Amino acid sequence: MKRTFYILSFLLLAAGCGDSDAASAPQEWVWDLPDTVPEPRIPEDNPMTVAKVELGRFLFFDTKLSANETQSCGSCHRQELAFTDGLALAEGSTGDILARSSMSIANAGYAASLTWANEAVVLLEKQALVPMFGEDPIELGMANMEDELIRRMRDDGDYPAMFAEAYPDQMDPISLDSITKAIAAFQRQVTSFGSKVDRWQQGDATALNESEQRGMALFFGGTNEAGVEDAFECFHCHGGFLFSQSSDDAGQVFNQKFFMNNGLYNLDEDGSYPAGNEGIYEMSGDPADKGRFKPPSLRNIEVTAPYMHDGSIETLEEVLDHYARGGRLIESGPNAGDGKDNPNKNTLLTGFAMTEQEKQDMLAFLHALTDEDLLTKPAYSDPFAE
Amino acid sequence: MKTLTILGVALALASFGCDSSSGGNGGAGSQAVTIQFAAKVGVDDFVCGATYDNLGANGNSLQLGDFRLYVQEVELKNADGDYVAVALTSDENPWQTGNATLLDFEDACNDAGTPEMNTVVTGTVPTGTYDGLRFKMGVPFELNHENPATADSPLNLTTMQWNWQGGYKFLRLDSGTFSMTDWRMHLGSTACDGDPVAGGTTICDNPNRTDAEFASFDPANDTVVADFASLVEGAELDVNQPETPFGCMAGPTDGDCAPIFDNLGLPFGGSEAGTQQFFSVE
Numbered sequence: 001m002k003r004t005f006y007i008l009s010f011l012l013l014a015a016g017c018g019d020s021d022a023a024s025a026p027q028e029w030v031w032d033l034p035d036t037v038p039e040p041r042i043p044e045d046n047p048m049t050v051a052k053v054e055l056g057r058f059l060f061f062d063t064k065l066s067a068n069e070t071q072s073c074g075s076c077h078r079q080e081l082a083f084t085d086g087l088a089l090a091e092g093s094t095g096d097i098l099a100r101s102s103m104s105i106a107n108a109g110y111a112a113s114l115t116w117a118n119e120a121v122v123l124l125e126k127q128a129l130v131p132m133f134g135e136d137p138i139e140l141g142m143a144n145m146e147d148e149l150i151r152r153m154r155d156d157g158d159y160p161a162m163f164a165e166a167y168p169d170q171m172d173p174i175s176l177d178s179i180t181k182a183i184a185a186f187q188r189q190v191t192s193f194g195s196k197v198d199r200w201q202q203g204d205a206t207a208l209n210e211s212e213q214r215g216m217a218l219f220f221g222g223t224n225e226a227g228v229e230d231a232f233e234c235f236h237c238h239g240g241f242l243f244s245q246s247s248d249d250a251g252q253v254f255n256q257k258f259f260m261n262n263g264l265y266n267l268d269e270d271g272s273y274p275a276g277n278e279g280i281y282e283m284s285g286d287p288a289d290k291g292r293f294k295p296p297s298l299r300n301i302e303v304t305a306p307y308m309h310d311g312s313i314e315t316l317e318e319v320l321d322h323y324a325r326g327g328r329l330i331e332s333g334p335n336a337g338d339g340k341d342n343p344n345k346n347t348l349l350t351g352f353a354m355t356e357q358e359k360q361d362m363l364a365f366l367h368a369l370t371d372e373d374l375l376t377k378p379a380y381s382d383p384f385a386e
Numbered sequence: 387m388k389t390l391t392i393l394g395v396a397l398a399l400a401s402f403g404c405d406s407s408s409g410g411n412g413g414a415g416s417q418a419v420t421i422q423f424a425a426k427v428g429v430d431d432f433v434c435g436a437t438y439d440n441l442g443a444n445g446n447s448l449q450l451g452d453f454r455l456y457v458q459e460v461e462l463k464n465a466d467g468d469y470v471a472v473a474l475t476s477d478e479n480p481w482q483t484g485n486a487t488l489l490d491f492e493d494a495c496n497d498a499g500t501p502e503m504n505t506v507v508t509g510t511v512p513t514g515t516y517d518g519l520r521f522k523m524g525v526p527f528e529l530n531h532e533n534p535a536t537a538d539s540p541l542n543l544t545t546m547q548w549n550w551q552g553g554y555k556f557l558r559l560d561s562g563t564f565s566m567t568d569w570r571m572h573l574g575s576t577a578c579d580g581d582p583v584a585g586g587t588t589i590c591d592n593p594n595r596t597d598a599e600f601a602s603f604d605p606a607n608d609t610v611v612a613d614f615a616s617l618v619e620g621a622e623l624d625v626n627q628p629e630t631p632f633g634c635m636a637g638p639t640d641g642d643c644a645p646i647f648d649n650l651g652l653p654f655g656g657s658e659a660g661t662q663q664f665f666s667v668e
Contacts, residue, residue: 043585045533112582120552120587122580129534133544135498136572136631144498144545176542177535248582255581275629278639283551284577284591285638285655 026051026168029189036201037193037241038249040109046125046181048188052166056186058159059179061382064152065132066093067141073131073183074382076102076139080375082300083190088311096137099277101311104304106374107297109188112246112257116309117279117293119257122248124184132180146176153179190380192299193241196368208368215365218358226353232323232362233348237262243298243369260346261291263327263339264308271342274335277310291344300374302367316366320359326351415513419472419605421460423505424668425453425491428615434495441615442623443645448569451496452560454546455612456525458486458595460507462605463518472509479508480539486525488540489612496560498545519603519610519667523650524556524595530575531587548574552587556594559614561633569623570633571646577638592638596650598665608667617664621645 029048031039042048059065061074071093077083083105090098100116113119114127121127131139133146142149153159153174160174166182167173197216199207208216218224220239224231237260240247246258259280265273273279273291281289293309307313313322322328326349327340339345354362374380425432427441427450437449461469474482481488481504489507492499507521524530529541530553540546541554548555555572562568577591598610626632627641634643638655647654651662 041582041585113580118550120578120580120590121550122582123585125533125535126549126552129544129547129549133547134549135545136635142544144500144543146542146544175535176544177533180535252583255583257580257582275627277629282637282639 026165029053031189033191034193034198034202036198037191038251040188040191041248041250041252042188043123043125046184048185049166051162052182052185053189054186055159055162055166056182056184057380058162058383059183060186061384064156065140065142065149065179067145067148068093071140073128073140076131077105079377079380079382080303082106082192082303082370082374084304086305088306090139092137092139093141094138096139098137098139100309101306103296104300105187106190106192106300106371107242108190110242110247110249111244111294111297112248112255113294115294116296117259117282119259119280119283122257124187125180128180128183149176149179150174190374192371192374194371194373195299196370197365198371200368209364211361211364212368213365214358215361215363216368218362219365224353224358225355228352231352232354233350233352234323236348237295237346238298244295246294257294259289259292259294261342261344262293262295262323263291263342263345263349264312264322265291265328265330265335266337266339266342267335268337269343271344274310279309288344291342298366299369300371302370303375316363317359320354320362323349324352324354416473416510417513418475419462419509419511419516421472421507421519421605422609423457423489423507424609424611425489425505426611426613426615428613432491432614434492434499438614442618442621444622444624446623448561448623450559450561450614451492452499452558453491453612453614454499454555455489455523455557456486456540456546456554457489457507457521458524458526460485460487460509460521461519462511462516463520463601463603464512464514464516469518469520470511472507472511474507474509476538482508483538483541484526484529486529486541488543488546490540491612498558498560500543516605517603518599518601519605519608520597520599522595522597523665524575524593525554527590527593530554531578548572551576551578551590552580553578553590556596559617567632570631570635571617573634573636573650576636592653594636594647594652596652596662596664598662600667603667611666611668612664613666616666617646617649619645619649619663621649 026049029050061072063069063072065072076085076090078085085102088101090102114121133143135143163173163178167178196207218232219234221230223229237245239245247256270287271290278290279292305314307319313319327345329338330336427438432453435451437447439447441448460472462472463469474485476482487507490504493503494501534547546555551574553574555574557573559571573594575590575593579588581588630640634640634646636643644654648660649663651660653659
C-alpha cells in the first residue's frame, strides 16, 4: 500500500516535470580540446552536462552567492583579466583584505591542488565551500546562511527550472551540493588552450615570430648568450601543458602536487616569509615548508598582473629580473632580507645572466601564452552583464 | 516459564534495538543509554552571551557567544572492564550521525549559531552494568573528509565546516562581537594531505582529536563537563602572536595555541601530548 503510494507520487512528480522535454536524458558534454591536451579528471559523482555547466555559469556570476549580495565568484575572477581581479590582494564582500592574490580559474580543472598553497584541497567542489563559507577571512560571507541561499534560489524566477534541467533525477534539485557541483562543472570547462604557443605546438610554423621562438627556446632549456645550458630553468616548475608542473588530468596516475620556494623573502635564518602568508608551512608547521607555494600556470600571465602569491611584483619584466638575480633583495623595512639566500629556496633558482634582447624574447614568449578567446568567449561570460 | 519470559523480553529488546538504533548489537539484548554533557566556565554554567571574568594567565574577561563540539567513539566500560561502543541513535536525531554527535551549548545568541541546543549523546549498549566512559572530541576521519555539502545532519552546518583543511571544527568557541580582535578558538585536524588522483584527503598529520577517559563514570547520575576556564588555563588571552588570528585557529604556526593544546592533551609544535583537563566528570 505504502509502496503503491510512493510509486504513484513518483509518477505524478515525474509527470509534473515532464511538460517539456526535461524528462529526457540530459545533453551529454562533449569536450572541445586540441589533441595536444588531455581531458580533465571528472569526479564520478559530478558528470558534466550542458545544462549543469550553464547553471554553473549563472551561479558563478550571481551576487546571490554572497550574504550581502554584493559579490559573486566572478567579482574576483573576471573574464577579461583571465579570471583574476587585477589586485595585489583580493577583497572580500565585507571588506576583509585577503592574504593572497586571486588566482585564474582558467584550466583550474587540471590543477593538482587548488589555491596558492593548500595540500588538502584537490576538488573544485570542495574548494567552492572556502570562499562561500569561510569566516577568516570573510569572502562571500555565507556561513550559517545555507538555508537563505537555498531560499534565494527557490524564490528566483529562473533557477528552479535550471536546477531541474541540470539534475533531472532529483526530486528536490536545489541544494548546497547541487550548487557546488554546478559551479565546479562550469569551472572545469573554462579551459584555455588557444594561445599562439598552442598553435605552434599544433604544428603551425607561422604562429610564433622569431623573438617568441627565441624566448621559447630559453624557457625550455636553451643556452643563453653567456653560454650556460638551461640557464633560465623555467620549465622545471612551469612545464607541461599547463605551464605548471602542478597538473592533473583524466589519465594521470600520479599525484603531481607541487610546491616550491622561489626566494621572494628571507626574514630570518629559518627563511621566514611575512607572517600570515608563509605558504604550506601554515598548514604543516614544518619550517622547511616556509615560502613554499604552488607554481601557477603561466597561461595568460600577461593579463594577470600583479604577480606572485601576494601580488608583490607588478610587472613581468620585474619577475624576470627577480629570477635572473636568483631571489629578491629587500633592503629595509619589516620584510628586509635577501630571498636569494632563503634556505628553503628551490636549488634550481641560482640566477642567470640575461641580455636585454633575451629579456625581450622571454617577454614576447610569455605574451604569446595569452589566449584571446578566453577573455571574450560568450560561453564563459557573465550572463548578468548586459 | 521464567526462561520463556526472559527470552521473550530479550527478543523484544533485540528487535527494538534493530529498529531504532543505527548500530544494532547483535543477538544479545540492548538497553538505551543517555550520556549527559554540560558546558561550564569554572564553577558557573555556560550561558550564551554571558561575560566571564578571571580567565587565562592574565585574568581576562570574555563574553562567550559560541560553545559547540563534536564527540566520536563514545564507549562505556562494562562489568568485565571492557569498553563497548555506544551505538548512536541517529534516526530522527539531527545531532548524531554515524558515530559522531554534535554537542551544542549555544542558543544563537550570536549570528553563527542555531537556537536549538543538544547536551546529550543517546544510543544503545548491550544489556549490563557500566561504570566507566571514554570518547574523543572530534569527527571520525572517514566522516570528516566526506563531502560536507551532502553530509547528514549535524555534519551539514556550514559554521562547523573547516574547509581550508577539509573536515570540521571539532570545537568552536567564539567571544565578543566576532570582530578580528575578539578571542576565538576553532579546532580541527591540520597538516592534511589531499590526492588529486584519488580525489580526497589521505591523511592529517595533526589529527587533533582529544582523548577523554573516566574510569569511574555512572551513566545514570554523572555528567561530563567541558570547562572553558580549564581549557584556557595558562593562556594569555589578551596577547596575540602577530599576524595570526586572535585566539587560536589551531594553525600549527600560531604559538597562542600552545597552552590550550596542552590543556586538551594534544601535542603542539613538537611538544609531547599531555593529559587533557578540558573534560571532567561531576
